[in-house]
Amino acid sequence: MQKNTLVNYLSVENISKSFGERTLFDKISFGINKDQKIAFIAKNGSGKTTIMNILNGIDDPDTGQVVIRKDIRMAFLSQNHNLQDELTIEESIFASDNETLKIIEAYENALENPEDEEVYQKAFDGMDQHNAWDFETQYKQILFKLKLEDFKLKVKNLSGGQKKRLSLAIILINRPDLLILDEPTNHLDLEMIEWLESYFAKENITLFMVTHDRFFLERVCNEIIELDNGKLYQYKGNYSYYLEKKEERLISENASVDKAQNLFVKELAWMRRQPKARTTKSKSRQDDFYVIKEKAESRRRENVVELEINMERMGSKIIELHKVSKKFNDKVILDEFSFDFQRGARIGIIGKNGTGKSTFLNLLTSTIPADSGKVVVGDTIKIGYYTQSGINPKPGQRVIDIIKEYGEYIPLTKGKIISASQLLERFLFDSKKQYDYVEKLSGGELKRLYLCTVLIQNPNFLILDEPTNDLDIVTLNVLESFLLDYPGCLLVVSHDRYFMDKIVDHLFVFRGEGEIENFPGNYSDFRAYEDSADVAQKEENKAEKKDWKQNNPTGNLSFNEQKEYQKIEREIKDLEVQKIAIEQLFSDGKVDDADISAKAKELENIINKMEDKEERWFELSAKIEG
Template identity: 50%
Template sequence: MIPYLQAEQISKRFADSMLFEGISFTIFKDQKVALIAKNGAGKTTMMEILAGNDEPDSGTITKTKDTKIGYLRQNPDLDVNLTVLEQALKSDNPALQVVREFENALKHNDQKAIEELSVKMDELHAWDFDVKVKQILSQLKIDNFDQRVGELSGGQQKRLALANVLVNNPDLLLLDEPTNHLDLEMIEWLEMYLEKTNCTLFMVTHDRYFLDRVCNEIIEIDQNQVYGYSGNYSYYLEKRQERIEQQQASTEKAQNLLRTELDWMRRMPKARSHKAKYRIDAFYDLKEKASFRRREDNLELSIASSRMGSKILELDHISKAYGDLKLIDDFSYKFSRFEKVGIVGKNGTGKSTFLNVITESLSADTGTVDWGQTIKIGYYRQDGMDFKPTDKVIDVVKAIAEVVTFEDGNRMTATQLLTRFLFPPESQYGLIEKLSGGEKRRLYLCTILMQNPNFLILDEPTNDLDIMTLNVLEDYLAAFDGCVIVVSHDRYFMDKIVDHLFVFEGAGKIKDFPGNYTIYRNSVEEEEEKAKEKEKAQAQAKEQKTPAQKPKQQSQKLTFNEKREFEQLEKDIASLEEEKETLEEQMNSGELSPDELVEKSQRYADLKDELDEKELRWLELSEKA
């Protein structure tokens, strides 16, 4: 196995916190590795160090010579003045540089440059790159290639950065939360892309289905130690539990032995000699092992929800459109107690508009939104964190309430509440700007839940939260004594929480589907399979209706019709070859306008497919000729 990147005894401290200490691991060619750790353990810092953008306090990072690294940051640093296509093609790769120059020449109709660059495109086989980058951008729902990067939303910029990393074909892909800002369809496409691509991958993600299907190695940083698992996420869960149980069993065994040794140490203080020194040394080793305590810093969520009356939320024939774009078209629904609804659909189909309409921050064009008098909404917005970087963590919570009441009637101070949300007292007076992205999300979740809502609206709550926190949040929501609406691209999260789905199909149509996301996807795939089978059956029925000539005798020779087809194929192939040569001359002439060049390129691609098909049939018939 070829080592691409090696971390040896690396340590990093941030302010007063030790992120990781003495960590060592190696990334080998063709591995697909996921890094798992709790929020605040330094996952993003680790990625920055591996990418060469930061330095460890101690230890070394060794990169194999000529290994090309592509790095997707959580918050990409893009050039806001470039167009989408220019940014996507930004690269040190000579082929991509030529494609970028060629696209620029097309844009400015520079015929001389087009002619010169066409030759370079041929030499570097760069035409494939041109097609690939546009295909990837389209899969990621970025279609306006001339739009300025500065005009894109944060999510679009993250997807653009992902496209740029993928098209560069690096030897080693470093991806920090690649599924954030992707809808479910994009995530499934990225899964298939990474599965099929022969790339080496090291990533941080909280998407457990993505982990399970893409990765074959898991590295876990737990309590300043690193553990490796050769397998996917399911395998990791199983082996991690075994490791913890073994640690606990070893500790218990050491504690039992320690009692015996302690008794010996106390009874024989004067009999110690050099002969018993090995046993005295062993005693202190045993004492250290017996004193091991696993720090399970688990988030605790048990905040009471407000009392809920019989009337929850009634939506009566609501509609919303922007010009000709229908986002909600005559939708009605009456919510019941304890309902947990998931919202799915492609980007731009109206999911966020729907949330804004039902929370009445946006008015519906027609229809009514009627909330029950006892309903108290807790709205976790995707972009709702408005903390001031210079505020202290404790002040954020105290601004809402000094004391919070729990399910059992107990009251808790702001300090105690933050401790329960994994903010120890020593960190509560730290500044917001020193928190990791996941820690800020956890604090935001705390501010929502401490207000005792009985109707939770969660818009992408899983972004930046670690897997351990997600597990606790899922258990809390499953037992939540109220209603939940959740928009999430995390399929695992949706499967554990929701009872049914609102499927946004586009053109304002919202379908109520009875089941979780996996059941829904399976039903969609079954419908698609049935449609294909129906088309196949119709095609077969059509063929059977067409009278076919029965050969008079079985023979390997060409039938009369096949002979005519064979002769026609030879003429067609010759004609297509001639057209292909003409197109190549025209494309390299530099005399075509940009629109003409695009048109010719499309025809050239179709022509190659047609030629391949006819040549294959010609070879088949030639064996019988």
């Protein structure tokens, strides 16, 4: 039997990097081989971004070199996009050097000018010769999955999240040999994250990525490289394997690292308790519901409290929502929503982007008013609100000064306290770092400090809006440990499924159009419950598809008619997508007054084209049946 040989794509050879007296890493080496899916893990501020920039030629190492295999195509998804503002989504896709995309672009242009039969026939033949039909379907599917349906929208009119998703789409469509990703799940909702996870898990793509999404690490990566205190450690396995081997390494290295070791022991124990796969059996949904509810209620009692926080007393009234409604133009966020928060509530909020999750938090905190209904906050309730906007420190402030502006300590039971300095240390700011100037902190370190300013105020109702963005995995473990001991009410918006699974036992599922579903369980419970309902539907769809294929043979058509028949089907689907996209813009109120007439005309043209093509489709269908 022939032995498989490793194909090396990129080698990092003895690279070092320092900034002044601070050494980030010294003479580290590693390689990336074909078909590896590698995650790169490091604490915030320890050099992740620097290494990513060195790999991509944006920065140079002080010593050593990066050797890239000749002729491999490499792509980098960074936190900063380099798109052209005046191009549309579709033009941005076609702006690459991909030959197949050039052929599809020529075909799309020919479709807009069908009267030039020679050009159209040449474009159509080109699609056939290069098997571009499937490629076209695949790239449009990627755009739809990443919610980029309006192909004519200009880059300058996209949100920051949309630009990140467009950059990701361009990379996926061009299928480079080596793909380097910096936090690929940021700006994606849960549905998109799960699709991307599934895409990477099944595709033969070579990946090197920085991500804090631990489910993503578990299900996609087959190797983990960790940078810890300037040294590199490699683990040939997924996230749970990494936890196990890291625990063994910490035990053997030094008994003084008990605190860090305990975090990894807890994390590993939690991983081992999780089900290995989602349920795929279509059981009674009512039985499922009560089993999940009972499990969710018992899960919280499993935690051994180590940090007994002495919060201010909570009265009988927490926060009550009485028939609260809110909409922006025609977009409904809440529709007479009522809910009475109870002591110890630990609720996660999930839903697609744009369904109103952050708006809901702003209503609770009176940051924005409700259109109707009442939000009643109990007299004893002290809200701590972690928003996505972060903090704006003054120039020249030190880390310890920032936190002391908000509080000196958190009271514990039996008269003990956690001082501001001790809280900072718990969140990985050592005594030296506490006296650093704030402007020297990385983005992730600033988020960490912001969290500490919210927690030091000792709120009894804690609201967190995307707290895990830009935090490294070690900090996430610390935060989860703190929140598991937190005795107050907790309300969290997050796309981090792993984080949500550990700290909440109830969900608000934002479905859109004001529909909010109460679900008693964490995210994995919810997915298992949803999947149990989907199985029967999938079987039904499969049967319908089979019937359609049996009832739609193309044997009675000539070769050219078969090509036309298939082409018309594709074109009708494309037009349907364009029609839905424009209708959605009108529905969401996103069409400027000046553009209403043009958009209405565009929609009318699409509908007319659809009717013409459907008429021809029926003609050909009649020949098939004849």
